[in-house]
Amino acid sequence: MKEIACKLLVIGAGPGGYVCAIRAGQLGVDTVIVEARKPGGTCLTVGCIPSKAFIHAAEEFDKVRHFAKGQSAIGISVEAPRLDLGKTVEWKDGIVGRLTGGVSALLNKARVKIVKGEAKFRDGKTVEVETETGTQIIRAENIVIATGSEPVEVPALPFGGTVISSTEALALREVPPKLVVIGGGYIGLELGIAFSKMGSDVTVVEATKQILPLYDGDLVRPVVKRLKELGIRVLTNASAGSLSDGGLVIQTAEGASETLPADKVLVTVGRRPRMEGWGLDELDLDRAGRFLRIDDRCRTSMRGVYAIGDVTGEPMLAHRAMAQGEMVAEIVAGHKRNWDKRCIPAVCFTDPEIVSAGLSPDEARGQGLEIRVGQFPFAANGRAMTTESEDGFVRVVARADNHLVLGIQAVGQDVSELSSTFALAIEMGARLEDIAGTIHAHPTRSEGFQEAALKGLGQALHI
Ligand code: FAD
Numbered sequence: 001m002k003e004i005a006c007k008l009l010v011i012g013a014g015p016g017g018y019v020c021a022i023r024a025g026q027l028g029v030d031t032v033i034v035e036a037r038k039p040g041g042t043c044l045t046v047g048c049i050p051s052k053a054f055i056h057a058a059e060e061f062d063k064v065r066h067f068a069k070g071q072s073a074i075g076i077s078v079e080a081p082r083l084d085l086g087k088t089v090e091w092k093d094g095i096v097g098r099l100t101g102g103v104s105a106l107l108n109k110a111r112v113k114i115v116k117g118e119a120k121f122r123d124g125k126t127v128e129v130e131t132e133t134g135t136q137i138i139r140a141e142n143i144v145i146a147t148g149s150e151p152v153e154v155p156a157l158p159f160g161g162t163v164i165s166s167t168e169a170l171a172l173r174e175v176p177p178k179l180v181v182i183g184g185g186y187i188g189l190e191l192g193i194a195f196s197k198m199g200s201d202v203t204v205v206e207a208t209k210q211i212l213p214l215y216d217g218d219l220v221r222p223v224v225k226r227l228k229e230l231g232i233r234v235l236t237n238a239s240a241g242s243l244s245d246g247g248l249v250i251q252t253a254e255g256a257s258e259t260l261p262a263d264k265v266l267v268t269v270g271r272r273p274r275m276e277g278w279g280l281d282e283l284d285l286d287r288a289g290r291f292l293r294i295d296d297r298c299r300t301s302m303r304g305v306y307a308i309g310d311v312t313g314e315p316m317l318a319h320r321a322m323a324q325g326e327m328v329a330e331i332v333a334g335h336k337r338n339w340d341k342r343c344i345p346a347v348c349f350t351d352p353e354i355v356s357a358g359l360s361p362d363e364a365r366g367q368g369l370e371i372r373v374g375q376f377p378f379a380a381n382g383r384a385m386t387t388e389s390e391d392g393f394v395r396v397v398a399r400a401d402n403h404l405v406l407g408i409q410a411v412g413q414d415v416s417e418l419s420s421t422f423a424l425a426i427e428m429g430a431r432l433e434d435i436a437g438t439i440h441a442h443p444t445r446s447e448g449f450q451e452a453a454l455k456g457l458g459q460a461l462h463i
Pocket of ligand 1 (some may be wrong): 013014036038041043048049051117120146274277310316349
């Protein structure tokens with residue numbers, strides 16, 4: 001049995017863990033990272049990156065199909081396109097390979113020792129890893145749990161065969177003719193829209209009264225409109241039952257039973273923290289609901305044991321995990337840090353895309369704040385017109401008294417690229433006047449942001 005000792009041990013090399021280890025290594029902290037699968041975690045291997053590769057491929061295919069149907073107002077026509085999903089998956093796997101290889105290279109460059117295998121706690125300072133060359137014992141002064149999350153199953157529909165999670169969906173080599181998506185959250189809709197554009201006949205079954213239940217109705221409306229255009233059937237207030245010979249049995253909002261024909265049933269009803277398999281019982285750490293409880297320094301209830309990323313709760317997003325990882329590395333290196341972020345932007349890569357940073361109007365009002373709301377439609381934006389995508393808007397929420405920006409949301413084509421501008425404005429404590437007084441390049445969608453701020457001040461120029 002081999003034994004090593006280090007100052008910092010990170011368990012899990014997803015975006016939280018690998019960023020933590022790289023930063024710690026850069027700061028001269030003697031660091032070991034253990035990963036059971038591939039560096040990059042859910043995000044790089046079966047999450048953010050593969051899904052966006054799929055979405056891009058689907059959009060390219062759909063665009064050419066649109067041209068082939070003679071529907072292009074700009075005068076382009078082509079022959080009917082064909083999609084080889086096997087090739088698409090190989091291309092996607094190539095990107096994943098480059099990125100996971102890149103993460104390993106960055107860890108090596110930062111002099112982080114990588115141990116491959118499943119880590120199990122022996123006690124709060126000791127971990128055991130079954131590696132290909134035998135058992136490795138690692139003793140560490142500080143341990144970071146970054147074990148991430150995994151898809152949740154519907155009890156009556158266990159994963160396997162027809163029933164798949166996002167992981168299997170992103171590895172399909174043929175487009176399923178009929179796809180039922182259970183769960184109208186961002187993962188289900190991103191993939192449902194992509195498969196629809198690739199040619200699947202898609203139905204979305206959502207248990208609540210609205211798809212994307214975490215966003216307000218105004219932001220979701222353009223997505224609902226687009227789903228209709230794509231021919232995606234959306235059943236809200238509906239619940240999934242079980243598989244029958246004919247497909248998936250569901251209960252509709254009206255209480256009727258209906259069988260939806262399905263070649264694949266994609267279950268995207270949420271993700272749960274990965275709590276099993278690493279000896280949590282040995283530690284008895286405090287929980288916050290299903291997640292590990294942490295404080296504003298990502299410390300758990302046990303001294304020297306930190307937790308970051310999806311295992312610590314919502315929002316389960318890669319950039320939150322990375323920010324936590326970077327902070328914990330600095331704390332272990334002796335710096336004074338705590339979680340002082342004003343916002344964690346969230347993006348839905350649906351069609352159109354949705355971005356949200358900070359407070360929505362309802363959230364701000366819910367906190368008893370008096371607000372001003374400025375909203376500018378892309379229908380009045382020149383760039384949106386020239387890219388044939390005028391649906392959507394930018395909305396700015398600010399305090400009524402001093403115009404401090406509390407939240408910014410947008411829905412529209414490519415608005416994901418505005419997310420960093422929105423987050424920057426909130427982190428920097430911008431006021432409506434700061435945004436309105438910043439020259440925004442013309443013609444860009446970002447002008448919608450400036451105009452929304454102007455609207456909030458009662459001075460909009462282009463509406
Ligand atoms: P993970 O990325 O889950 O990594 C945890 C790692 O720990 C894994 O590699 C796992 O193998 C390893 N591990 C677990 N237990 C052990 C053990 N005992 N020993 C050794 N290793 C272990 N987020 C976004 O911000 N933007 C997006 O667009 C986005 N799209 C997504 C699309 C899909 C389809 C999915 C599924 C997720 C998406 N996410 C997105 C969420 C994002 O992937 C996660 O928030 C992020 O990966 C969390 O990072 P993490 O480091 O906490 O954990």
